[in-house]
Amino acid sequence: MRSRKPLALFAAAAIVLAGCSSGGSDASTEGPVTLTWWHNRTTEPMKSKWQQIADDFHKTHPNTSFTIEPLQNEQFQTKVPLALQGNTPPDLFQQWGGGALADQLKSGKIADITQASSGWIGPLAKNADGWKVGGKQYGAPYLMHAVGFWYRKDVFASAGITSPPATLDDLNAAVAKLKTAGVTPIAIGGKDRWPDAFYWAYFAVRQCSVDTLKKAVEKTELTDPCFLKAGENLKSFLDTKPFQDGFVGTPAQQGAGSSAGLVANGKAAMELQGDWNPDVMQALTEDKELGSKIGWFPFPTVPGGQGDPSVMVGGGDGFSCTTRAAKACAEFLGHLVGDDVQKILAETNSGLPVTPAGVAALKSEPHKAIAETMGKASHVQLYFDTAFPTKVGQALNDAIANFFAGQGGPDTIVKSVSEAAAGNK
Amino acid sequence: MMSAAITTRPPTAPVPHAPAAGGTRRRSRVRTRLELALLLIPALLLFTGFVLVPIGVAAYYSLFSWNGFGPLTDFVGLDNYVDAFSGDVFQGAIGHNLIIATLSVVVQLPLSIGLALLLNRKLRGRTFLRMVVFAPYVLSEAVTAVIWLLMLQPGGFIDEILRAIGLGGLVQLWLADSSIVLYTLFVVITWKYIGFGVILLLAGLQGVPPELREAAALDGASAWQTTRHVVLPLLGPTIRIWVFLSVIGSLQLFDLVWIMTLGGPANASSTMATYLVDHGFKRYEFGFGSAVAVILFIICFVFALFYQRFALRRDTAGAMTGVR
Numbered sequence: 001m002r003s004r005k006p007l008a009l010f011a012a013a014a015i016v017l018a019g020c021s022s023g024g025s026d027a028s029t030e031g032p033v034t035l036t037w038w039h040n041r042t043t044e045p046m047k048s049k050w051q052q053i054a055d056d057f058h059k060t061h062p063n064t065s066f067t068i069e070p071l072q073n074e075q076f077q078t079k080v081p082l083a084l085q086g087n088t089p090p091d092l093f094q095q096w097g098g099g100a101l102a103d104q105l106k107s108g109k110i111a112d113i114t115q116a117s118s119g120w121i122g123p124l125a126k127n128a129d130g131w132k133v134g135g136k137q138y139g140a141p142y143l144m145h146a147v148g149f150w151y152r153k154d155v156f157a158s159a160g161i162t163s164p165p166a167t168l169d170d171l172n173a174a175v176a177k178l179k180t181a182g183v184t185p186i187a188i189g190g191k192d193r194w195p196d197a198f199y200w201a202y203f204a205v206r207q208c209s210v211d212t213l214k215k216a217v218e219k220t221e222l223t224d225p226c227f228l229k230a231g232e233n234l235k236s237f238l239d240t241k242p243f244q245d246g247f248v249g250t251p252a253q254q255g256a257g258s259s260a261g262l263v264a265n266g267k268a269a270m271e272l273q274g275d276w277n278p279d280v281m282q283a284l285t286e287d288k289e290l291g292s293k294i295g296w297f298p299f300p301t302v303p304g305g306q307g308d309p310s311v312m313v314g315g316g317d318g319f320s321c322t323t324r325a326a327k328a329c330a331e332f333l334g335h336l337v338g339d340d341v342q343k344i345l346a347e348t349n350s351g352l353p354v355t356p357a358g359v360a361a362l363k364s365e366p367h368k369a370i371a372e373t374m375g376k377a378s379h380v381q382l383y384f385d386t387a388f389p390t391k392v393g394q395a396l397n398d399a400i401a402n403f404f405a406g407q408g409g410p411d412t413i414v415k416s417v418s419e420a421a422a423g424n425k
Numbered sequence: 426m427m428s429a430a431i432t433t434r435p436p437t438a439p440v441p442h443a444p445a446a447g448g449t450r451r452r453s454r455v456r457t458r459l460e461l462a463l464l465l466i467p468a469l470l471l472f473t474g475f476v477l478v479p480i481g482v483a484a485y486y487s488l489f490s491w492n493g494f495g496p497l498t499d500f501v502g503l504d505n506y507v508d509a510f511s512g513d514v515f516q517g518a519i520g521h522n523l524i525i526a527t528l529s530v531v532v533q534l535p536l537s538i539g540l541a542l543l544l545n546r547k548l549r550g551r552t553f554l555r556m557v558v559f560a561p562y563v564l565s566e567a568v569t570a571v572i573w574l575l576m577l578q579p580g581g582f583i584d585e586i587l588r589a590i591g592l593g594g595l596v597q598l599w600l601a602d603s604s605i606v607l608y609t610l611f612v613v614i615t616w617k618y619i620g621f622g623v624i625l626l627l628a629g630l631q632g633v634p635p636e637l638r639e640a641a642a643l644d645g646a647s648a649w650q651t652t653r654h655v656v657l658p659l660l661g662p663t664i665r666i667w668v669f670l671s672v673i674g675s676l677q678l679f680d681l682v683w684i685m686t687l688g689g690p691a692n693a694s695s696t697m698a699t700y701l702v703d704h705g706f707k708r709y710e711f712g713f714g715s716a717v718a719v720i721l722f723i724i725c726f727v728f729a730l731f732y733q734r735f736a737l738r739r740d741t742a743g744a745m746t747g748v749r
Contacts, residue, residue, distance in 0.1 A: 078706055081493035103709055106494040191600070191687060246579045246601030248690035254571065257578030391492070391708040398703075405603065405691035423490065425508040425704060425713060 032063045033325045035332065038079070038093040040317070042070045046350055053344070057335055064328045084109050084322075092329045095139040095320040097130035098386040099393055104320070105133060111326035112136050113333070120334040123355040130382050131318050139320035142336045143351030146314035146374050147198050148298045150277045150366075151270035152263060155183055159269070164297035168237070171300045175242045178269050184244040187259035187268035189252025193401040194385065195259065198272050199237070200400045200413065201313045201384055203230040207305035210379040217387045220421045222414045226305060231403070231410025233302060238404065244268055248405045253280050260284055263294075272299065274314075275352060275370050296366035298373050312377045315386055317351060388417065395420035480722065487716035492709040505716035514692050515717070518700040519724075521607055525696070526675035528611050529618075530668055536615070537622030537667070538660070542652065544623065545630045555627070562620035570684035573613045574600070577685075600686055603693035610682060610694055617681070618674070622667050629663030630656070662740040669732055676725050697721045 037054070041047050047070055054066040069090070071079065076094055083089040084107035095101060104110055114137045121128055121137065131139040151164065156174070159181035165171040178185040189195045205213060208226035216222055244250065244262060251258045252273075262268035264281035271277065282290055301309040319336070321329035335341060342358030345351070349364050352371050359371045374380060385393030399416035402408050487506070490499040509515045544555050561569065576582040577599040584596045599609040633656055641651045657664075679698035682688060688695030688703060695703070701721065705714015 081709065081711070084494055100709075103492055104494055106492070108495065191689060193687065193689070244579070246598035249598065249601030249606070249686065250578065251574060255575040255578070257575055257581055389709075391710055394703075394708045401689065402691040405689065405693075407691040420708075425505075425512055425710070 032065070033091075033328045034065045034067055035091040035325055035329055036067045036069065038069050038071050038076070038090045039319075040071060040073050040076065040094045041350075042072055045348060049344060049348065053336070053341055057332060061328075061331070064332065080104065089322045089324075091325045092319045092321050092332065095131065095318045096315060096386050097139065097141070097318060098315075098382050099389040100386060101131065101138055101320065102133050103390055105138065109322045110138050111321040111323045111329070112138060113140070113321055113326065113330040116327060116330035117334065120337060123357070124337060126380070127316065127354045130316060130386075131320070139318050140333045140337060141316035141318035141354050142333075142341070143345055144314060144316040144354055144374070144380075145274050145276065145351055146312050146370050146380065147202070147272060147274050148296055148312070148370060148373070149270050149272055150263060150281070151295055151297065152266060152293055153295050154293050155181075155266060155269040159183060164295065165300050166297075167300050168233075168302045172237075172240055174269075175240055183266075184262065184268035185270065186242045186244075187250070187262040187271045188243050188247050189250050189259035190243075190248040190401065190404055191250055192252040193397050194383075195252050195273065196401045196404045197383065197385060197397045198313060200230065200234055200403075201381065202272070202299040203234045203237070203302065204307075204384075205311045205313060205379075205381050206230070206299070206302035206307040206309070207233065209306040210308055210311065212306070213311075213379065213381055217382075217384075220388055220392055220417065222417045226307075227414050228410050229305065231413050234403075235410060248401075253284075256284055258284065264290060275367060276350060278349065278364075278366065291364075294366070296369050308378045310373075310377045311379045311381060312374055313381050313383060314374070315383045316354070389421070392417055392420040480719075483715045483718050483722075486712050487719050489712040490710075491712035493711040497712075499712075501712070505713045506720065508713065509717055509720060514695060515697075515700055517692055518688075518695040518697050521694060522676050522678065522696050524607060525611055525614065525678055526672045529614070529671045529675050532611075533615055533619060533622060533671065534664070534668065537619060537626055538657075538664075540619065540623045541626035541630060542656075545627060555623075558623050559620035561617045562624075564617070566617070566680035567684055569613065569617050570681045573616075574685045577609065601690060603690055606686060606690065606694045610685065613681060613685070614678070618671070622671070625667050626660060626663055629660045633659045665736050665740060669729075669737065672728060672732075673725055676721070676728070697724075 037050075039050055041050055050070075051068060054068060058065050071094075073094075080089075080093060081104075083093075084104055089107075089109050101110070117137050117140060121140065124140065127141055127144055128137065131137060131141060149164070155178070156164075159174075159177045161174050161177055165174050175185040188199075204227055207230040208216070208224060212224045212226060216224065216227070244259075244267075247259075250262075253260050255261055256265055259268070259271050260273070260277060260280045261284040263271045264285035264287070273280075278291065278294060281294070287293075298312065319329075319333055321333065337354055339355070339357040342353045342355050343361040346353045346358050346361035347363065349362075349367055352367065352374065353359050353361065359375070362368050362371055381387070383393075385397045387393070388396065395416045396413065399408060399413045403410075403413055486497070488500060488502060489497045490501045490505070491497050540558060544551060544558065548554075579598060579601070583599065587593055587596050597605050597609075600606055637655050637659075638651050641655050646654070677698055678696045679702070682694055682696055682699050683702065686694045688699040697717065698721065701714055701717040704710055705717060
């Protein structure tokens with residue numbers, strides 16, 4: 001009897017609180033607006049670059065100001081769903097596109113910016129596709145990313161490898177030569193699982209035609225036999241034991257013993273990683289000359305299969321707007337893909353600019369090479385874990401990581417997708 | 426001693442108030458209620474809002490297939506629970522939790538008691554040694570995990586130490602070998618938490634009256650007999666509390682594992698909590714994640730109730746009725 005009072009009080013308080021927070025304004029706000037911005041650049045130099053870019057935008061658009069909140073990548077996984085479920089989501093936030101974006105649309109809070117972006121989305125061309133769902137634009141990238149091999153020129157030379165491998169046979173030969181020379185041929189951060197997925201993705205895009213890839217993502221299924229064959233090719237590659245000892249326990253980016261650290265310190269010759277790897281490697285070594293010692297080459301061609309050898313695996317960093325201040329937000333996104341900002345971003349080497357003007361401003365040799373390869377690619381396959389709905393993508397990554405650890409086969413990888421899509425845990 | 430003091434008080438003490446009982450007692454009862462309400466409401470509100478309501482909400486979510494966006498529409502009953510229990514990975518995770526809990530009690534308890542007894546003696550540098558044993562406990566779990574992750578890499582610090590002292594043959598793929606990784610993690614957990622047990626037991630040892638040891642020594646008891654039959658029984662309450670905290674901690678194990686292995690390789694070191702984050706948060710399966718959270722909660726809760734009922738009852742009963 002006595003407990004009724006506090007409960008009633010609590011209920012009353014809850015109702016009052018709920019009442020307070022439900023008063024949002026609509027999308028047509030024309031007056032001054034403050035955009036809450038969640039981005040993922042928690043470290044310098046990009047952290048201050050974003051602040052600077054926001055300040056500059058405010059100078060030319062006095063009606064728009066910003067509250068900036070940098071968050072770690074991992075935090076987005078938990079904070080974004082919560083925020084979109086609540087009444088005050090951020091006005092623009094980090095968006096990797098693909099299946100996760102499609103999931104988020106169900107909240108009804110992500111703004112359709114198809115109209116608002118029509119004036120500036122043109123130069124992005126295919127780069128903007130990952131942020132489209134059902135033909136509508138729900139965000140835009142500001143930097144693209146692509147995966148390829150980073151290698152040590154000095155280690156290659158001392159092992160007698162004269163040119164970067166162009167075919168799988170070349171790669172296998174290089175692995176053998178490096179082993180003879182007593183160097184770990186390839187480093188991989190197996191503990192973190194996602195680096196494993198790069199290999200499977202590349203064997204898949206080399207084996208499957210672009211049409212098959214697109215259909216697979218659209219229908220969330222890997223039923224085409226080419227995906228099974230990709231797993232078998234991967235198996236033969238793993239059988240050559242190209243990685244460091246205990247690679248399934250190696251982190252990708254933490255410390256000198258990580259996969260990036262092994263390459264940075266000359267203990268391993270190459271690593272299949274994203275364009276961001278030079279910065280990661282530089283932070284893990286004392287070697288100030290590292291930049292001149294590393295080079296880049298695309299994933300080699302694989303004999304057989306219908307895959308277009310020019311296809312790359314990659315993704316991008318973008319932002320989505322929520323409905324409250326969609327107009328101002330979309331205008332800001334347009335600013336980010338404008339020539340001025342793209343040139344600033346090109347100088348940071350933290351990704352590949354999304355427009356031709358930005359790409360032209362790239363200075364680092366490897367990044368120029370990546371952008372050039374990407375320009376020639378008939379298709380850039382969005383990382384499968386991002387392209388698929390989140391639960392399916394993660395199940396696929398887990399199946400691939402288990403495969404690398406010796407559990408399951410090419411068929412379990414393919415099956416993981418259909419099972420996760422069917423709702424099995 | 427307390428009970429002695431209470432019972433010696435004359436039983437007639439409250440009687441003088443009795444004649445006036447009608448008015449004063451009612452007033453004082455109202456007053457007590459008011460005081461209780463005033464003092465309890467803040468805590469009760471917090472407890473309700475941050476403990477009871479979330480548990481209820483999680484239990485509700487667990488009945489839906491829900492990815493965290495939009496309304497709860499896809500009611501699936503107990504399917505999430507069935508899915509969790511029928512999956513190899515979750516079964517494995519529960520097993521790993523139980524292994525860690527068992528190892529904690531079997532290995533860490535004797536180790537803690539031994540260290541506590543040692544550090545309770547008068548020896549040179551005792552304060553320093555106590556500090557050394559306790560220091561790892563002060564480190565955050567994340568820092569501990571990253572340090573050990575780096576030290577346990579192949580060719581890392583641990584391997585080099587072993588080779589330097591001629592034990593190179595013992596070198597293993599500490600974190601990469603599925604059959605070893607769980608035990609590697611257990612060693613790190615022990616390194617981290619042994620200090621807590623030692624401090625708790627040292628505090629318990631301060632409560633053992635020196636006269637009892639002296640009396641035992643006068644009666645001709647050896648040091649071992651004194652420890653076994655006088656000191657350890659008196660440490661009972663402390664040991665029982667430590668076991669409780671240790672088992673609950675083992676069941677909820679997360680940070681260390683998540684940072685060092687993410688539950689891998691191939692789920693060889695997953696725990697219920699890493700499974701929850703992996704399959705609930707990372708896969709946007711919040712309904713399923715809630716079901717796992719509820720299972721974890723029930724396991725801990727049931728253990729706590731049984732332990733309270735069968736192991737701790739003597740201690741709490743002792744606190745209420747006084748030392749016999």
